[in-house]
Amino acid sequence: MSELRPLRKMALTGDEAVAYAAKQADVDVVAAYPITPQTIIVERLSRYVADGELNAAFIQAESEHSALSICIGAALAGARTFTSTASQGLALMHEVLHIASSMRTPIVMAIANRALNSPLNIHCDHSDVMNARDTGWIHLFANNVQQAYDLTLMAFKIAEDPDLLLPVSVNMDGFILTHSVEPLEILSDEEVRQYIPHIPYPYRIDFDRPLAYGVMALPDTYMEFRKQLFEVTRKAPQVFRKASNIFSAISGRSYDLLTPYFVEDADVIVIALGSTIETLRYAARRFRERRLKIGVVGLTMYRPFPEKEIVDVLENARCIAVLDRAYSYGGVGGPLYTDILSTLYKNQIGVMIADFVYGLGGRDLKLTDIEQLFNKLFKSLEVGRFDQDIYWWGVKDD
Amino acid sequence: MIEIRWHGRGGQGVVTVSDILARSAVLEGKYAQHFPEFGPERSGAPVKAFTRISDEPIEIHSGIYNPDVVIIIDRGMSQRFQPYIDGLKGNGMVFLNLGDDASHIDRSTLPPAAKVYTVDARKISVEEIGRPIFNIPMLGGLVRVLKMPTLNIVEEVLSGRFSGELVEANIKILRRAYNEVKNLG
Amino acid sequence: MVDIDVKKIVAGEFSWKTLPPAGMIEIPTSIEYKTGTWRIEKPVIDQSKCTKCLICWIYCPDMSIKRMFDGGVEVDYEFCKGCGICAEVCPQKAIKMVEE
Secondary structure, X not given: OHHHOOOOEEEEEHHHHHHHHHHHOOOOEEEXXXXXXXXXXXXXXXXXXXXXXXXXXXXXXXXXXXXXXXXXXXHHOOOOEEEEEOHHHHHHOHHHHHHHHHOOOOOEEEEEEOOOOOOOOOOOOOHHHHHOOOOOOEEEEOOOHHHHHHHHHHHHHHHOXXXXXXXXXXXXXXXXXXXXXXXXXXXXXXXXXXXXXXXXXXOOOOOOOOOOOOOOOOOOOHHHHHHHHHHHHOOHHXXXXXXXXXXXXXXXXXXXXXXEEOOOOOOEEEEEOOOHHHHHHHHHHHHHHOOOOEEEEEEOEEEOOOHHHHHHHHOOOOEEEEEEOOOOOOOOOOHHHHHHHHHHHHOOOOOEEEEXXXXXXXXXXXXXXXXXXHHHHHHHHHHOOOOOOEEEOOOOOO | OEEEEEEEEOOOOHHHHHHHHHHHHHHOOOEEEEEEEOOOOOOOOEEEEEEEEEOOOOOOOOOOOOOOEEEEOXXXXXXXXXXXXXXXXXXXXEXXXXXXXXXXXXXXXXXXXXXXXXXXXXXXXXXXXXXXOOHHHHHHHHHHHHOOOOHHHHHHHHHHHOOOHHHHHHHHHHHHHXXXXXXXX | OOOOOHHHHHOOOOOOOOOOHHHOOOOOHHXXXXXXXXXXXXXXXXXXXXXXXXXXXXXXXXXXXXXXXXXXXXXXXXXXXXXXXXXHHOOOOOEEEEEO
């Protein structure tokens, strides 16, 4: 099927690509508040609405807290709902994030990952979404602009699946992807319609069948509702795969929860999120030319955490480096590191592992930084241990 | 893969011209990547932008530290280009916005095999459209030397990017710079 | 959608599987709660003084003042909790709180 399709190649920035996907998804309501580096997404969407290319209610709220609250109301009314934010904006949404997932509203949100204050910084890191990781949202990560477009379309399919009905975030690295022009292949409007037809939200507000929304639950029922959320999020991996299979049949591009690269025979495996994955792959290929076997694992789905799949790729690893673009201050390590540690322990896998905190506030992870990192890993493997558990990679030190 | 680093000042269209080059290269069937370096966004402050063009998909998502091409849009920065050629490859190219003053440039810090090209962007734009625009003339010179993307494709992208008489104006200065770029060796 | 048995939920017979998602329950469960048993005093309307102004109907926090076909009002004693707001706001002093 994909061979017969005419190629529709475009060059777009990550922000433009996500806005284009939301337009093709024919969203009914967009409620947002501008914040760099996400602003171009909603700017584009407001233009599509103003030019009559998209029939949607575009609502500029007075804050991100209100924007997401509006999205919840719209989603309950049965509207296909989209928003996007970053950094402080996501932080301001925080209490509403929990409400969106526990009220089972299939909202799609793009997050242009950006550092948190202070000091003020508008550049990329993952501190914003890591604060939101325990909110019951499905969190997806794009490695490039094509993936940002594809995952936005898939996010609607996943969020609106009647077995799931949960909000989904699509994360892309601020500036590195949001403001990068890259080539991508797009679907036709008709293909998108086929892929994500508007299906009625099963609990939509309906005067002929009134439901109770946002109920209060006392100690005798609250825990049962939370157990429901626990159970339903566990269905997300299979819903993701279903959404991916259909997407692959239409687009020819397929996605899995993880992107293992050269892991089968790797002596050292590096795990990360976002745009860094592709730079790591490029560097890993160069190391393989010198017979140094590095494997790279990216997580397309970060929440729920693809525990089983992680075990499958790490089972036989001899040395693991986790790259964290955020830190859990006062905690055991960076958020991804902590997740991997728990997964390994639960599955009785004892292997040398360390956390590498990098790229905070947009600090570029240069190829030379990666080469030094890889060299460090091989040296540590040789002596059989890391000399630290948490490295701050690329920080100026004396 | 060819890696290009653009230098100029805020307001001179540094980011725009890198963006236009990447979009043109993609339209020509190549893989390309453009990304700006966002410092303080003030008019007049030094600004960088980066373009990668390749026949293969581009995976690297970090900055360009060893460019094949350094292209300086600002005239003053072109006259004192030394700080901006940092990391230039040994056989790299430098594009400067200079006219007759190009003869006195100090080549001592350039790698010996590097080539210097000049475009008199000020003269071209003032003569053709009556006001100084530097970014599009520099692009005209660059695509002539790189032999891609074709002028037709760049013009198509310019037509989508600008509207009204700005399209014609930009195409005029693009073409003239394409014809007048000088190879100083 | 899950088939919900409201009576069982009210009776405390449920698990996380039988509760509606996020508590989005179809049948208004408040009908099952006969809050009229909570009263200590009940409002009694002197219909001869009532001007059908409906101020009590507006103020009642439990929708326990019923509008009748003649435009007047009656108290729904199945649900009235006896809070006394109706007696307080009645401009004609037509409602009195009487011990149960």
